[in-house]
Amino acid sequence: MANARTTRRFGAPAPDEWVESTRRTVERRLAVSPPWLASLREGGRDRFELLGFPTRRDEEWRYSSVKSIVEGPCREPIEAADAGVDISGYRVPALDGVRLVFVDGLYREDLSDREALAPGITVETMTEAIARGEAALERSLAQAPEGEHPFHSLNTACFADGARIHAAAGARQERPIHILCLGGVGGTGASHVRHQIEVETGASISVVEEYRSEGTTFTNAVTQVHVATGGSLVRVKIAQEDLSAHHISFLAVRQEAESHFHDTFFAVGGGTTRNEIEALLDGEEVECTINGLYHLDGDRQVDNHTLLRHAHPNCRSWEMYRGVLDGRSRGVFTGKIHVYEDAQKTDAKQNSNSLLLSAEAEADTRPRLEIHADDVRCTHGATVGELDESSLFYLRSRGIPPVEARHMLVHAFAGEVLDSIEDDLLREELAGRLAASLSRARAEA
Amino acid sequence: MLEVKGLMAEVEGNAILRGLDLTVNAGEVHAIMGPNGSGKSTLAHVLAGREDYEVTGGSVRFEGRDLLELEADERACEGLFLAFQYPVAVPGISNAYFLRTALNAVRKYRGEAEVDAVDFLALVRERMKLVGMDEKFLHRAVNDGFSGGEKKRNEILQMAVLDPKLCILDETDSGLDIDALRTVADGVNQLRSSERGIVVVTHYQRLLDYIVPDHVHVLSEGRIVRSGGKELAQQLEQEGYAWLETSASGAGGGA
Ligand SMILES: Nc1ncnc2c1ncn2[C@@H]1O[C@H](COP(=O)(O)OP(=O)(O)OP(=O)(O)O)[C@@H](O)[C@H]1O
Ligand SMILES: [Mg+2]
Numbered sequence: 001m002a003n004a005r006t007t008r009r010f011g012a013p014a015p016d017e018w019v020e021s022t023r024r025t026v027e028r029r030l031a032v033s034p035p036w037l038a039s040l041r042e043g044g045r046d047r048f049e050l051l052g053f054p055t056r057r058d059e060e061w062r063y064s065s066v067k068s069i070v071e072g073p074c075r076e077p078i079e080a081a082d083a084g085v086d087i088s089g090y091r092v093p094a095l096d097g098v099r100l101v102f103v104d105g106l107y108r109e110d111l112s113d114r115e116a117l118a119p120g121i122t123v124e125t126m127t128e129a130i131a132r133g134e135a136a137l138e139r140s141l142a143q144a145p146e147g148e149h150p151f152h153s154l155n156t157a158c159f160a161d162g163a164r165i166h167a168a169a170g171a172r173q174e175r176p177i178h179i180l181c182l183g184g185v186g187g188t189g190a191s192h193v194r195h196q197i198e199v200e201t202g203a204s205i206s207v208v209e210e211y212r213s214e215g216t217t218f219t220n221a222v223t224q225v226h227v228a229t230g231g232s233l234v235r236v237k238i239a240q241e242d243l244s245a246h247h248i249s250f251l252a253v254r255q256e257a258e259s260h261f262h263d264t265f266f267a268v269g270g271g272t273t274r275n276e277i278e279a280l281l282d283g284e285e286v287e288c289t290i291n292g293l294y295h296l297d298g299d300r301q302v303d304n305h306t307l308l309r310h311a312h313p314n315c316r317s318w319e320m321y322r323g324v325l326d327g328r329s330r331g332v333f334t335g336k337i338h339v340y341e342d343a344q345k346t347d348a349k350q351n352s353n354s355l356l357l358s359a360e361a362e363a364d365t366r367p368r369l370e371i372h373a374d375d376v377r378c379t380h381g382a383t384v385g386e387l388d389e390s391s392l393f394y395l396r397s398r399g400i401p402p403v404e405a406r407h408m409l410v411h412a413f414a415g416e417v418l419d420s421i422e423d424d425l426l427r428e429e430l431a432g433r434l435a436a437s438l439s440r441a442r443a444e445a
Numbered sequence: 446m447l448e449v450k451g452l453m454a455e456v457e458g459n460a461i462l463r464g465l466d467l468t469v470n471a472g473e474v475h476a477i478m479g480p481n482g483s484g485k486s487t488l489a490h491v492l493a494g495r496e497d498y499e500v501t502g503g504s505v506r507f508e509g510r511d512l513l514e515l516e517a518d519e520r521a522c523e524g525l526f527l528a529f530q531y532p533v534a535v536p537g538i539s540n541a542y543f544l545r546t547a548l549n550a551v552r553k554y555r556g557e558a559e560v561d562a563v564d565f566l567a568l569v570r571e572r573m574k575l576v577g578m579d580e581k582f583l584h585r586a587v588n589d590g591f592s593g594g595e596k597k598r599n600e601i602l603q604m605a606v607l608d609p610k611l612c613i614l615d616e617t618d619s620g621l622d623i624d625a626l627r628t629v630a631d632g633v634n635q636l637r638s639s640e641r642g643i644v645v646v647t648h649y650q651r652l653l654d655y656i657v658p659d660h661v662h663v664l665s666e667g668r669i670v671r672s673g674g675k676e677l678a679q680q681l682e683q684e685g686y687a688w689l690e691t692s693a694s695g696a697g698g699g700a
Contacts, residue, residue: 389497394533394587397493398547398603399521399554408546412537412586 010150011055012070019049021075025158028079036138037130044156051150060149063332063364064274064303069246073188074218077158078104080186087111090180094425095208097175098123103182105160105191120171121205126162126194140196140224143252145278151248155192155222162194167203167231176206176236176426181221183213184242190218197223199231199259206234206423211249213241216271221249227259229283236426239267239275240433243298247273257283257312264421265321266430267294267302268437276305281315281343292321293417295434296329296361297441303332310343310376319350322417324410324434325361326441334366335380341372350380355387355413357406407438446471446508446642447492447611453502453667454491461487463667464503469611472639476653476678477646479664480686485646486530488664489615493527494520508610521547522554524610528600528617530646535587540599543587544569544606551607572605575635577628593620601632611642618652630655650682665689 014022026045030038053070054061085103100123101111107125114123129137144152163179183191197207211219219241227233241247247270255261265275279288294302308317323331333352354363365382387409395405414434421427447469454462461484469475477485491498492505494517505512512520535543548568549559560568573580576598588596597617604612614633618626633656637643645656653661653675661677662669663686670689671677 390533391535393495393517394529394535395543395547396517397521397527397529398543398607399518399551400547401518401550402516404546404550405518408538408543409535412535415537 009050010052010061011057013052014049014150015070018070018075022048022154022157025077029158029160034130034133037141040138040142041157044153044158047148047153048150048157051148051153053150060305060334063301063330065272065301068272069218069248072218072246073216074190074246076189077160077191078184078186078189078217079106079160080104081106083186085111085182085185087180087182090182090210090212092429094423094429095176095178095210097178098173099178099180100125100163101180101182102161102163102191102193104184104186104189105181105193107161116175118171118173120168120203121173121177122166122168123177124164126159126164126196129164140226141194143224145250145252151220152222152250155194155220155250158190159192159194159222162196164196165205165207166198167200167205169200169202171200171203171205173205176208176234176423179207179209181209181211181219183211183219183245184215184217188216190220192220193222195221195223197225197233197235199225199227199233201228202230203228204232206236208236208238208426210238211241211247213245215242216244217242218246219248221247223249223251225251225253225261227253227255227261229256230258231256232260234262234422236264236266236421236430237275238430238433239265239270239273241270241273243269243300244271246271249275251277253277253279253288254282255279255286255288258285259283260287262289262420263291264417265292265294265304266433267292268433270302271300273300273302274305275302278307278309279317280309280311281317282311284312284314286312286315288315288317289420290317290319291417291420292333293414293430293434294322294331295324295326295437295441296331297326297445299328301330301332303334305334307336307338308348310337310339310346310348312340312342313344313346315343316347317349319348320417320420321352322414323354323363324357324414324438325354325363326357327445328358328360330362330364332364332366334368336368336370337378337380339369339371339373339376339378343373344375346373346376346378348376348378350378352380352382353413354384355410356384357387357410403442407435410438411435448506449492449503450505451503452488452491452500452505454487454498454500456487456498460501461498461667462491465664465668467662467669469642469644471610471642473660474637474643474645474656474658476658476661477644477664478648478661478678478681480689483664484667485664486615487667489527489530489613489646492520492525492613493517518550519554521607521609522551526604526607526609526612528597528604528612528614530615530619532588532596532600534589534591536589538587539584540587541569541583544603547603548606569602569606572602575605576601576632577625578602594622594625597621598625598629601629605632605636610640611644612636613644613646615646616648617645618647618649626652627655650678653678663689
């Protein structure tokens with residue numbers, strides 16, 4: 001995250017209703033924010049008003065329709081602090097442990113569980129961290145990404161809460177820490193959440209960030225990750241929102257020397273989803289894996305934007321995004337790799353593959369390599385294909401019915417991304433959710 | 446068991462099968478020989494239900510049912526098995542998972558209970574011995590990176606696991622080394638039974654030394670032009686197919 005702020009405006013000015021509702025929300029937040037946070041929020045609000053909303057004429061948003069967010073009913077944050085909600089359906093063995101639950105952006109102690117924490121691991125809410133007045137928090141919350149857009153600004157201005165996970169030097173947590181964000185429980189509207197994950201030297205944790213919703217909602221999530229020297233973080237983000245929901249997320253990562261970060265973006269469901277990731281490999285011998293797997297049908301879309309900044313020598317990054325596209329859906333992958341002049345011996349591998357299950361589905365891949373060092377290995381590959389007819393016939397010739405044969409081939413396609421998740425329970429859980437999503441789509445087709 | 450009458454099929458507008466007759470009874474082994482491009486694999490694929498071949502005439506009955514009415518997977522479940530001349534690699538699906546899914550699909554169709562992982566493993570291990578396959582192939586992706594001969598053995602393994610009524614082996618011998626040929630042939634011979642029909646498509650007498658056929662047919666330009674006993678294969682081995690040109694309208698098919 002750089003702080004060099006541009007004043008480039010987007011295609012459409014923020015509509016009056018948005019300006020007014022954001023001002024109202026910020027007023028409410030100011031009442032409970034310490035002065036430093038209040039000024040950050042006011043800054044966010046002003047930036048939002050200045051930047052306006054992107055349109056399809058804005059290069060980075062050409063494939064993301066935010067029109068339905070801008071013109072839709074999800075402007076106001078939902079503030080139903082004690083909405084009745086049953087989370088038993090979201091509790092699965094793979095994610096049975098430390099759990100932080102946010103309902104419509106607000107923390108719910110009654111639904112959360114922070115018992116099983118390993119020594120050195122702190123899991124708190126953003127509200128708690130703010131109340132403690134930690135100095136580092138002010139700095140980190142003030143950071144804005146290189147390509148700041150109005151949704152970041154809105155997030156800073158309006159976020160109510162979020163998770164703050166800290167792993168002290170050498171600490172280890174075996175099972176994943178589960179951040180569960182439920183939207184649309186208290187009605188139709190927006191939730192802005194802000195999470196931070198801090199992994200100190202040599203510590204190792206895994207975090208699952210999960211988004212579920214009911215009905216038309218707008219989730220605007222910003223997650224900031226810092227992995228210090230020799231630290232390791234495995235993160236899985238599950239976007240499994242209502243089929244009419246809007247989801248915009250931004251993940252900012254900074255990795256120091258010899259650290260490991262392994263990210264999997266997993267999306268089934270959701271109406272429009274934008275998944276944006278910026279990682280700065282800020283030290284030598286860093287390993288960074290950014291994977292994604294999504295299944296879309298109907299007229300849903302997922303727009304992925306990744307930016308890997310190789311700033312130092314001898315770092316390795318792997319990127320593998322796979323989309324399974326049915327109906328009239330659209331999957332987009334824009335992957336930038338920026339290799340700085342100093343970053344010799346960079347090894348960066350990028351792959352984007354799409355499987356089209358219908359003639360009307362569409363996939364777009366835009367790899368962008370910007371390389372300023374001469375001794376590097378950077379590769380990118382992209383494929384768009386349909387299910388292989390001879391494989392399908394082969395499976396059927398052994399008695400496997402067509403629906404099941406297709407499922408098997410889709411799973412084979414998705415397999416490489418799922419297989420890179422080491423946790424057996426979690427991998428099986430996601431495979432099951434993919435299967436359920438495929439079955440649902442087929443049943444509705 | 447299998448009764449093919451006047452079968453005509455084309456692919457992309459080209460007539461390949463032009464009135465083919467063939468009858469296979471339970472307990473019999475038939476060999477089909479014939480020049481390259483004569484339509485042997487086409488016949489095998491049409492019987493297995495491949496959709497890119499269009500059947501334009503004739504009929505096929507299998508165990509009293511109209512085979513052409515059935516989907517490829519239904520035909521397999523009814524007990525028809527094709528060992529492919531060119532087995533397909535399916536990256537990302539392990540052999541074990543594939544075989545178990547297939548076995549359970551067939552069992553489900555027949556109203557039998559599914560086999561669990563433990564019983565399946567016991568069964569597949571035993572059948573792997575039959576075809577001389579190492580267990581490590583269970584965990585590899587289906588035919589992915591398999592050598593030519595390994596793919597062929599894998600076909601026979603699938604056949605041995607699925608226990609079909611009618612087996613069609615399309616050039617299973619090509620690509621096998623001498624020892625492998627023997628093992629595979631032994632495997633096939635063990636599957637010979639009075640309830641099963643077997644059709645082997647081959648170019649070479651050698652396989653037929655091991656799997657001795659009851660009937661041998663010559664397929665040429667989409668028709669069975671000659672049928673006989675096992676001595677016909679020996680004759681072909683010596684004389685080749687040059688005689689076809691002079692007797693193109695020679696003896697019709699049927700066993
Ligand atoms: N898609 C296709 N389009 C046009 N012609 C085809 C197609 N597929 C097969 N053929 C033709 O059909 C004919 C029969 O092919 P087939 O594979 O059945 O021969 P075969 O008897 O099995 O030969 P071989 O002994 O070489 O295996 C060949 O001339 C082949 O070129
Ligand atoms: Mg052939």
